[in-house]
Amino acid sequence: MLLSSIAVIAALVAIRTSTAQQQKPAEKDARKTEQKPDQKTEQKELITVQPAAAPTPPDKSQQPSTKILLPQGEVDEKNPVITNTDLITFNVTVTDIYGRFVSGLGKNAFNIFDDKSQQDITFFSDEDAPVSVGVLFDVSGSMSGEKVRRARDALAHFIQTSHDRDEYFLIGFNSRAQLLMDRTRDGNAVLDKLTFVQTKNNTALYDACYLGVERVQRGTHPKRALLLISDGQDNNSRYTFNELRRVLKESDVVLYAIGILGGSDVGSALGMEGQGILDELAGVSGGKAFYPRSGAEMDDIFEQIALELRHQYSIGYKPANFNSDGKWHKIKVTVHPPRGLPRLFVRSKEGYFAIANPK
Secondary structure, X not given: OHHHHHHHHHHHHHHHHHHHHHHHHHHHHHHHHHHHHHHHHHHHHHHOOOOOOOOOOOOHHHOOOOOEEOHHHOEEOOOOOOOOOOOEEEEEEXXXXXXXXXXXXXXXXXXXXXXOEEEOEEEEEOOOOOOEEEEEEEOOHHHOOHHHHHHHHHXXXXXXXXXXXXXXXXXXXXXOEEEEEEEEOOHHXXXXXXXXXXXXXXXXXXXXXXXXXXXXXXXXXXXXXXXEEXXXXXXXXXXXXXXXXXXXXXXXXXXXXXXXXXXXXXOOHHHHHHHHHHHHHHHHHOOEEEOOOOHHHHHHHHHHHHHHHHOOEEEEEOOOOOOOOOXXXXXXXXXXXXXXXXXXXXXXXXXXXXXXXXX
C-alpha cells in the first residue's frame, strides 16, 4: 500500500515538471512574438531615413537665357542675335545682271562705308535663316473682285517657297488696320483667313504699315520683313507718309510692296501716285516694289521675294567713334565679285539714325 502511494506521488511530480517545461518555451515564444513588432518598427525607421537635402539648384529664371522661345512651346537652340546700341546690323541682297541671287560670297567680298568712312565687319552670316513676316493685305473697295483673288493665289506661292520655320503676322486693312492673325507658323491658316474676305471702304495703308512694323519687331526671329499687297492708294490713315517713312528708316524691317494695278490704274495719275508711294516706302527700308501685269507674273514675283529672303547676307559693324546724337548716317555697301563673275548689284537699307537706346 505504501509503495502504491509513493508511485502515485512520483507520477504527479513528473507530470507537473513536464507541464512546466512545456510552458517555458511557450512563454519564451510569446515574448519573442511581442518583441517582433518593435524590431520591425526599428528596421522600418532605418530604411525610410531621408537623405540629406540636395543643394538647391540656381534659379534659371534669374539667369540670362540663350534660347529663343518659339510658338507651340518649341525652343530654338541657337543663340539670339543681341543688338547693342552701337552695333549696326542689316541685310544685303546681291544679284547678277540677270537678277539672279548670288550666294556663297565671303565676308572679304564686302566693303561697308558709314558716311564715306570704311568700317570693319564684325558680324557676317549667309545662313538660310527663318524670317518674321508681316503680311499686309489690302481689303479696301479699290481691291475688289479679281485683284483680291489673284493676290491670295500669289501669296500661296510665297508661303510654299518660304522657310518652313517662318512666322506670319496677318494684317488686313480698309478704313482701318486690323491684326487678323498674330504670330503663326501655319501658312495655310493665313490663306484660309483670306478666303472669304470682303472688300469695302477706304484704304488706311500707312496705318497698316505702321502696325506691321510694330508687330514684326516683336517677332521671334531677328530677320524681319513686311509684305505689302495693295494698289498703293491711301486715303484714310491717321499717320502721314513722312511719319511712316521715318519709322521704316529707323527700324530693321524690310518692306516688299506688290502693287496690284487694274486696267484703269495703269498710266493714270492715281496709279502713278500709288506706284511712287510704294517705291519710296520699299526703297528706304532696303526692299523693293513690284507691279505684276498678269497672274503668272505675280506668282513669279512672290516666289522671287521668298527666295530673296532666304539668300540674303546679314552684316553688322560697330561704327568708329559712335556718337548717339540721333543724326542720320548713310550706309553704302559695295561687293567685289570673285574672278570670273560679271558685275554684281547690291541692295540694302540706306542708313540709320544714331539713337541713344536700342529698340
